Amino acid sequence: MTDDRRLFDEHIPRLRRYARALTGDRTRADDLVQDCLARAWEKLSLWQRGTDLRAWLFTILHNLYVNDVRRLKSRPELLALDDAALEVPQHANIDGGLALRDLDAALRQLPDEQRAVLLLVSLEEMRYEEVARTLGIPVGTVMSRLSRARERLRTLLNGTSPQLRRVK
Amino acid sequence: MNDTPITEAELHAYVDDQLPAERRAAVEDYLAAHPAEAERVRAYRQQNEQLHVLFDTALDEPVPASLQRPPARRAPGLTRAAALLAAAAVGGVLGWALRGGEAVEITAGLPQQAAIAHLVYSPEVLHPVEVGAREEAHLVAWLSKRLGAPVRAPQLAEAGFELVGGRLLPGEAGPAAQFMYQDARGARLTLYVRTAEDNRETAFRYAQEGKVGVFYWVDGPFGYALSGELERAQLLAVAEGVYRGLNP
Numbered sequence: 324m325t326d327d328r329r330l331f332d333e334h335i336p337r338l339r340r341y342a343r344a345l346t347g348d349r350t351r352a353d354d355l356v357q358d359c360l361a362r363a364w365e366k367l368s369l370w371q372r373g374t375d376l377r378a379w380l381f382t383i384l385h386n387l388y389v390n391d392v393r394r395l396k397s398r399p400e401l402l403a404l405d406d407a408a409l410e411v412p413q414h415a416n417i418d419g420g421l422a423l424r425d426l427d428a429a430l431r432q433l434p435d436e437q438r439a440v441l442l443l444v445s446l447e448e449m450r451y452e453e454v455a456r457t458l459g460i461p462v463g464t465v466m467s468r469l470s471r472a473r474e475r476l477r478t479l480l481n482g483t484s485p486q487l488r489r490v491k
Numbered sequence: 492m493n494d495t496p497i498t499e500a501e502l503h504a505y506v507d508d509q510l511p512a513e514r515r516a517a518v519e520d521y522l523a524a525h526p527a528e529a530e531r532v533r534a535y536r537q538q539n540e541q542l543h544v545l546f547d548t549a550l551d552e553p554v555p556a557s558l559q560r561p562p563a564r565r566a567p568g569l570t571r572a573a574a575l576l577a578a579a580a581v582g583g584v585l586g587w588a589l590r591g592g593e594a595v596e597i598t599a600g601l602p603q604q605a606a607i608a609h610l611v612y613s614p615e616v617l618h619p620v621e622v623g624a625r626e627e628a629h630l631v632a633w634l635s636k637r638l639g640a641p642v643r644a645p646q647l648a649e650a651g652f653e654l655v656g657g658r659l660l661p662g663e664a665g666p667a668a669q670f671m672y673q674d675a676r677g678a679r680l681t682l683y684v685r686t687a688e689d690n691r692e693t694a695f696r697y698a699q700e701g702k703v704g705v706f707y708w709v710d711g712p713f714g715y716a717l718s719g720e721l722e723r724a725q726l727l728a729v730a731e732g733v734y735r736g737l738n739p
Contacts, residue, residue: 339552340546340549343546344542473534473538477538
């Protein structure tokens with residue numbers, strides 16, 4: 324029982340990594356993680372002990388993200404103003420040069436649902452069935468989104484960055 | 492066996508090391524015979540590696556304290572000591588979402604609106620405010636009436652800022668108020684106040700809108716956003732002063 328307070332700790336760095344890759348924005352990512360943890364504490368009684376805590380946390384984070392995106396999309400005029408006047412592009416911390424920056428930019432161009440699947444598979448290294456459970460979609464949908472995401476990235480990167488081939 | 496055709500899903504499973512061992516040889520034979528497909532698989536593997544390069548830095552960064560502690564509300568199974576510790580943390584830093592997840596919705600657009608209002612009015616030399624601090628009682632009564640609940644202009648003298656005055660602004664869903672403060676060097680902060688959809692509390696949050704930093708939160712009937720071109724830590728200190736001023 325005394326360990327409950329530390330229950331989520333081991334998952335926080337990975338939640339942050341995923342949120343950052345998903346949103347492309349550090350501040351927004353940490354807000355998302357903070358909301359996720361607050362929600363998780365609130366709902367802790369609903370988590371069944373012994374089941375996969377990581378998938379449960381990622382589900383909460385993902386649902387918050389989807390709500391957040393829906394909200395932003397419902398305020399187009401505000402977004403437009405944001406983009407034009409206020410937004411500071413916040414790239415992930417990259418030292419690796421052009422290819423990585425291109426990848427980051429290409430990632431932003433994926434539809435949200437494809438990006439989520441790709442990141443859970445590539446970055447989080449979840450099994451396909453876990454991704455399906457986390458996002459609440461069939462495995463077949465996971466596979467088709469994964470396939471589309473990867474092919475779209477490949478096309479985008481081939482178009483913009485022929486030197487990608489040389490990067491290890 | 493090699494005679495079963497290779498599916499798209501199996502190629503991905505091969506990339507991600509999720510392919511059942513007995514299909515590996517078949518996929519490798521297929522790739523050897525189809526260079527374009529082999530190239531595709533190679534590109535996908537490279538995507539995996541590069542995504543790690545891009546984002547794994549997040550794993551090594553120290554986790555901010557605000558993410559490490561549980562919220563003040565007693566979670567099931569929290570020990571008394573943990574609950575006390577959490578309460579102390581919140582008392583000290585106001586750090587955590589007190590009522591959790593809906594915060595994303597109720598603070599929608601708040602930092603952006605506040606930052607815009609800050610950018611528009613803080614450079615004003617002649618007309619920074621509609622009603623000056625000399626008429627503070629009138630200002631507060633007027634804004635309270637328009638916002639439909641008692642608004643206060645907290646004293647920030649401790650942080651070196653004096654009230655300049657305030658104005659009424661159009662908010663997204665109704666009227667909003669802006670109080671402007673200024674320090675001895677002429678640096679200005681604005682406190683943006685709008686009615687919240689419902690009575691709740693959220694944690695302090697931070698947003699950076701261009702050069703303007705914004706700390707924002709919801710407390711009771713209002714959403715608050717403190718904007719200024721200060722260092723984040725400095726702005727946080729003032730935001731805590733605002734919070735204390737509003738919750739004496």
